[in-house]
Amino acid sequence: MIKIKIAKEVDTEVLTLLGRLTFAESHGHYIDDKNDLSKYLDENFSVSKMKQKIKDPKNRFYIVYADGLPVGYAKIVVNAKNESVASQNSCRLQRIFILNDFIPLRIGQKLLNFVEEKAKELLLDTMWLSVYIKNKRAIRFYERNEFENIGELNFLVNGKAYENIVFSKKI
Numbered sequence: 001m002i003k004i005k006i007a008k009e010v011d012t013e014v015l016t017l018l019g020r021l022t023f024a025e026s027h028g029h030y031i032d033d034k035n036d037l038s039k040y041l042d043e044n045f046s047v048s049k050m051k052q053k054i055k056d057p058k059n060r061f062y063i064v065y066a067d068g069l070p071v072g073y074a075k076i077v078v079n080a081k082n083e084s085v086a087s088q089n090s091c092r093l094q095r096i097f098i099l100n101d102f103i104p105l106r107i108g109q110k111l112l113n114f115v116e117e118k119a120k121e122l123l124l125d126t127m128w129l130s131v132y133i134k135n136k137r138a139i140r141f142y143e144r145n146e147f148e149n150i151g152e153l154n155f156l157v158n159g160k161a162y163e164n165i166v167f168s169k170k171i
Helices: 009-030 034-044 047-055 100-105 107-121 136-144
Strands: 002-006 059-066 069-078 090-098 126-132 148-157 160-170
Touching: 002 107, 009 034, 009 047, 009 059, 009 069, 009 090, 034 148, 047 059, 059 107, 069 100, 069 107, 090 100, 090 107, 100 107, 107 126, 126 136, 126 148
Parallel strands: 090 126
Antiparallel strands: 002 059, 059 069, 069 090, 126 160, 148 160
């Protein structure tokens, strides 16, 4: 059974571990220097850093469980701005990650639908996100879900830029 819950501060360790594992699984093979990957994970997915992020009222985290096991999560940032997004009531889907072993269960689709509903409840009208240009599976996923390519941005990993597509969708 699939269950999604809003993450609280008590979920910090679970989110930190999911963040490290899912980022490494989904993006690790794209990072040229594995030392850069390790440093990025240490800087962005520490327990103390995650605790700060959970406490920030602009951030909303959602953990998805499959048969009681935490297998992924999503993070939206309320009122996050992007020069290509005209709406003043937008949010950024900053993370939506599922452990590789659970991707075939279509949990990502359930999590995206859930997050879109939560964004609507917050009276947000647009969701935007960025995807690495080489991540074809994710690009197809967002295109299937009616996100439109509206621009680009660079995602930095220890000073090295990785070109990302910016997608947006009215919700």
